[in-house]
Amino acid sequence: MKRKKSGNLTIQQRDNIWGYAFILPCVIIFAIFTIYPFCYSAFLSMQEKVGTNITDLQFAGAKQFIKAFQSKEMWNSFKVTAIYTFPTVFFHLAIGLLLAVLVNKSIHLKGMVRAMYFVPVILSSVVISMVWKFMLSPKVGLFNLFLAKFGIDPDIAWLKSPKLAMIAVIIVGVWKWIGYFMVLYLAALQDIPVTLYEAAEIDGANGVKKFFKITFPLLGNTTQFLMIISIINTFQVFDQIFMMTGGGPIKRTDVIVYYIYRQAFQIYDMPYASAVSWLLFAVIFVLTALQMKISKNKVEY
Structure with missing residues (x-):
């Protein structure tokens, strides 16, 4: 049995789009406050301070x-x-x-x-x-x-x-x-x-x-x-x-x-x-x- 179409999209496709739209804000917040700090801390752990400014960094490996x-x-x-x-x-x-x-x-x-x-x-x-x-x-x-x-x-x-x-x-x-x-x-x-x-x-x-x-x-x-x-x-x-x-x-x-x-x-x-x-x-x-x-x-x- 075929799903009805609404415009160029099927009802199933529209439901999927609305579902993704509702969870998108949560995904964005999770990415900003969890994934990004997680990855950035890994980046920082391989750096070394080379100046007085907190952003003055240099790659240091496992130092x-x-x-x-x-x-x-x-x-x-x-x-x-x-x-x-x-x-x-x-x-x-x-x-x-x-x-x-x-x-x-x-x-x-x-x-x-x-x-x-x-x-x-x-x-x-x-x-x-x-x-x-x-x-x-x-x-x-x-x-x-x-x-x-x-x-x-x-x-x-x-x-x-x-x-x-x-x-x-x-x-x-x-x-x-x-x-x-x-x-x-x-x-x-x-x-x-x-x-x-x-x-x-x-x-x-x-x-x-x-x-x-x-x-x-x-x-x-x-x-x-x-x-x-x-x-x-x-x-x-x-x-x-x-x-x-x-x-x-x-x-x-x-x-x-x-x-x-x-x-x-x-x-x-x-x-x-x-x-x-x-x-x-x-x-x-x-x-x-x-x-x-x-x-x-x-x-x-």
Whole structure:
């Protein structure tokens, strides 16, 4: 059966044209703000500053990458990023799952409780960081005043202590995002067939056994996805560090993205910053690929 024609075009062709017209603005925006910076950063990573002007560049090949590999400061930033990432990812998953299991039960005002945990996710990271910076202030901070109720000295400079600054940043990072992980875990929990739990009860399984034999294994696909998302996001943490510690004290919170920011917008060495950015991209790509390979077996009901 032939399609009707409208003028010189068939209806199918007109539909295709309108479809392309609607997605064109999105494609243009994506090209300008994603593809172009991506390609330009690759170009910059192979250049070298030869003058005082930021545009005075000269081709340098792999010089910036060699410089990055020889930089102890850069490797320290990767180390600091790893110290921040892995505990944060663990608590994202562990606390997110725990909250999802609790909220999934029949409790009073369930909808309000879910919303309460999710509110930090939709709030600005800058605002949250500023609020927590005040809360962690010595003597007057609400967090320290709360600890004082238990006999702990309230004069704790969390963000100025080399031992405590990273712990404070991790606390804020976990608190900010556990609502997101809770919601996704909650959606996955509600997809698990109730008949599996009923069969387990008939066999005499208690709550702990049902969790470890049914719930946790069947959440494997969700856990794999959330772990990848959490690793990618935590490796790119910046706003918290910028607002709360500025990479200090003595660079104990100088994560890799903040290091890139300093090289690009404080030292104005764009080629070097671009090279380090590509190294960060490579690290995230490898970690994601390894995670996907390790957990390639899908769990099915």
